[in-house]
Amino acid sequence: xxxxxxxxxxxxxxxxxxxxxxxxxxxxxxxxxxxxxxxxxxxxxxxxxxxxxxxxxxxxxxxxxxxxxxxxxxxxxxxxxxxxxxxxxxxxxxxxxxxxxxxxxxxxxxxxxxxxxxxxxxxxxxxxxxxxxxxxxxxxxxxxxxxxxxxxxxxxxxxxxxxxxxxxxxxxxxxxxxxxxxxxxxxxxxxxxxxxxxxxxxxxxxxxxxxxxxxxxxxxxxxxxxxxxxxxxxxxxxxxxxxxxxxxxxxxxxxxxxxxxxxxxxxxxxxxxxxxxxxxxxxxxxxxxxxxxxxxxxxxxxxxxxxxxxxxxxxxxxxxxxxxxxxxxxxxxxxxxxxxxxxxxxxxxxxxxxxxxxxxxxxxxxxxxxxxxxxxxxxxxxxxxxx
Numbered sequence: 001x002x003x004x005x006x007x008x009x010x011x012x013x014x015x016x017x018x019x020x021x022x023x024x025x026x027x028x029x030x031x032x033x034x035x036x037x038x039x040x041x042x043x044x045x046x047x048x049x050x051x052x053x054x055x056x057x058x059x060x061x062x063x064x065x066x067x068x069x070x071x072x073x074x075x076x077x078x079x080x081x082x083x084x085x086x087x088x089x090x091x092x093x094x095x096x097x098x099x100x101x102x103x104x105x106x107x108x109x110x111x112x113x114x115x116x117x118x119x120x121x122x123x124x125x126x127x128x129x130x131x132x133x134x135x136x137x138x139x140x141x142x143x144x145x146x147x148x149x150x151x152x153x154x155x156x157x158x159x160x161x162x163x164x165x166x167x168x169x170x171x172x173x174x175x176x177x178x179x180x181x182x183x184x185x186x187x188x189x190x191x192x193x194x195x196x197x198x199x200x201x202x203x204x205x206x207x208x209x210x211x212x213x214x215x216x217x218x219x220x221x222x223x224x225x226x227x228x229x230x231x232x233x234x235x236x237x238x239x240x241x242x243x244x245x246x247x248x249x250x251x252x253x254x255x256x257x258x259x260x261x262x263x264x265x266x267x268x269x270x271x272x273x274x275x276x277x278x279x280x281x282x283x284x285x286x287x288x289x290x291x292x293x294x295x296x297x298x299x300x301x302x303x304x305x306x307x308x309x310x311x312x313x314x315x316x317x318x319x320x321x322x323x324x325x326x327x328x329x330x331x332x333x334x335x336x337x338x339x340x341x342x343x344x345x346x347x348x349x350x351x352x353x354x355x356x357x358x359x360x361x362x363x364x365x366x367x368x369x370x371x372x373x374x375x376x377x378x379x380x381x382x383x384x385x386x387x
Contacts, residue, residue, distance in 0.1 A: 035059035036090040036101035040077075044107040047174030050081040051105060055088045058101075064093040083107035112139040114168040114179045119155075124186040126269035130159045131184050141172030148181075161186040189266045192222045192273040198245075199281035208281060212246035220262055220275050229264025233275075236260055243277070254374060255280035280376055286316030288375050293368065298385040299343035308342040308382060310368060321369040324382070332359055338368075344384045361386050 002008060006026070013020035037058045041051040054077040055067050067076050070087040080086060083105050091098035119132040134155045137143055145152050146167045158164060161184050169176045196219045198204040203218070204211060216231060217223040223241060230239055235247070248256065258277045263270065281288075292312040296305045310320055324333040324342070332346040345357040361384060368378040 032061035032092070032095065032097070033059070034061075034090055034092050034097045034099040036088055036099040038086070038088060038101050038103045042103055042105050044081065044083060044105060044109070045173035045175070046109050046111075050079050052077055052079050053086055053088075053103060053105075055090055055101070058090040058099070060090055060092050060097075062092060062094050066091045066093055080105055108140075108173045109175055110140070110173065111175045111177045112137055112143065112168050112170045114138075114166065114177050116164065116166060116179045116182045118182065118184075122184075124159070124161055124184060126189050126267035126271075129268050130157050132157050133164055133182060135166065135168070135179075137168050139168070139170040139172065141170055144169045144171065158184055160184075188269050189222065189226070189271050191271050192220055192275075194220060194274070195276040195278060197278045197280065199279060208279065209249070211249070212244065214243045214245050214277065215241050216243050216260060216262070216275060216277070217241040219277065220273060222264065222271065222273050223262050226264045226266050226271070229262050229271075231260060231262055233260035234258045245277070245279075249279060249282075254282070255376075256282075282374075286313050286318070286373075288370070288378060290316075291370075291378065293366075293378070293380060294382060295380075296383045296385065297342070297344055306343060307340060308366075309340045310338065311340075313370075316373075318373055319371045321371055323367045325365045325367075326359070327362060327364070332364070344386055358386055359384060 007024055008026075009022060009024040011020055011022040035058060036055060038053050038055050039057055040053045041048060042053075044051060056076040058065075066074065068074055068089045068091070069078055070085075071078060071080075078086070085102055085104050087100055087102040089098055089100045114135060114137040116133055116135060119134050121128045121131060124131060132155060133147075135145070143154075145154055146169075147153075147156055148163070148165045149156060149158070156164075163181045163183055165179050165181045167176055167178050198211070198214070199208055204214070216236075217227060223229065228239055231237070231241060235244060243258070243260070245258070248258070256279045258279075260275045260277070262273045262275060264273075265271075290312040291310065294305065294307075294309045297308050298305050299307065308322075308324075310322075319336075320338040321336045322334070322338040322342075323331055325331050331348050333342055334348055335342070344359050346359050347357070364382050364384055366380055366382055369375075370378070
């Protein structure tokens with residue numbers, strides 16, 4: 001056995017005849033070193049979910065080579081999808097020489113952080129026509145953006161109400177995060193529709209028959225809030241809000257209504273509102289102002305408030321239709337030719353005392369129609385005492 005390279009000679013001699021022969025042999029030594037090398041990406045990310053580790057570039061003499069990985073694989077390269085240490089042993093099967101190499105595969109899957117905030121006004125209005133959305137974010141590398149609107153800038157300007165969010169992606173590891181949605185609302189100036197009865201309005205009621213002019217802006221809230229709009233309607237044309245009502249109520253013999261339109265531009269909004277000025281009252285020879293209606297009925301025959309009475313217009317020839325209701329809204333009495341004779345009894349049903357038609361003590365509601373007078377129905381409350 002030889003363990004060292006070199007030239008070796010052997011002589012063989014035949015003992016029978018003394019003849020011999022000599023031969024020589026050179027023993028060489030192949031001790032080329034094997035150097036194991038692993039190449040490939042060594043970091044897992046959100047976009048790189050597996051990497052290839054390749055040992056084929058290891059230094060080894062010849063082609064009779066074997067590879068054994070710590071995973072048990074026997075190929076020159078392997079795919080891995082988990083972080084950790086990976087070792088390969090490369091062996092020259094001709095010489096038995098081998099070498100091992102270890103690499104560490106890391107993982108970076110940290111998501112970026114992102115929050116959307118509003119710069120300035122938070123609501124869209126007729127005057128505030130846009131809202132700016134800005135980002136606060138943290139990334140390892142640089143950031144790219146994709147808004148729910150499709151825009152890809154860091155800041156966007158929105159002009160419509162709705163829900164807005166953004167996806168931010170970190171260039172360093174490809175990881176993304178989606179912000180919470182921001183809700184943008186819109187508050188616009190609402191149009192107004194209003195009916196004003198100047199006969200009942202405390203601003204005019206005491207002098208309604210002598211009114212010469214009414215400032216319509218005082219009656220319509222939107223006109224006071226946003227002056228300078230255009231008025232149209234009866235006797236109106238332009239931005240002057242004064243309505244000369246005195247021209248229309250001379251010798252009035254029936255209820256009157258005047259209809260107006262107020263149009264005003266508020267920022268991006270054109271707002272159209274409607275106003276009706278009603279004057280149902282007018283002076284006749286006999287008027288509701290002359291009426292006196294009972295407030296209390298105590299039918300105890302003492303000569304005071306014994307019956308429900310309508311007085312004051314006896315000489316006008318009026319006929320009264322009367323309806324009386326209890327507190328539950330049920331009609332308990334009705335007469336279409338009332339003769340001042342109701343003493344607290346029911347003639348249409350309703351709660352009564354015992355089996356009689358006498359109504360219980362309490363407050364009742366009445367409606368009086370003065371037939372063929374042009375008057376509006378007269379309503380009020382009457383207290384009935386039955387004790």
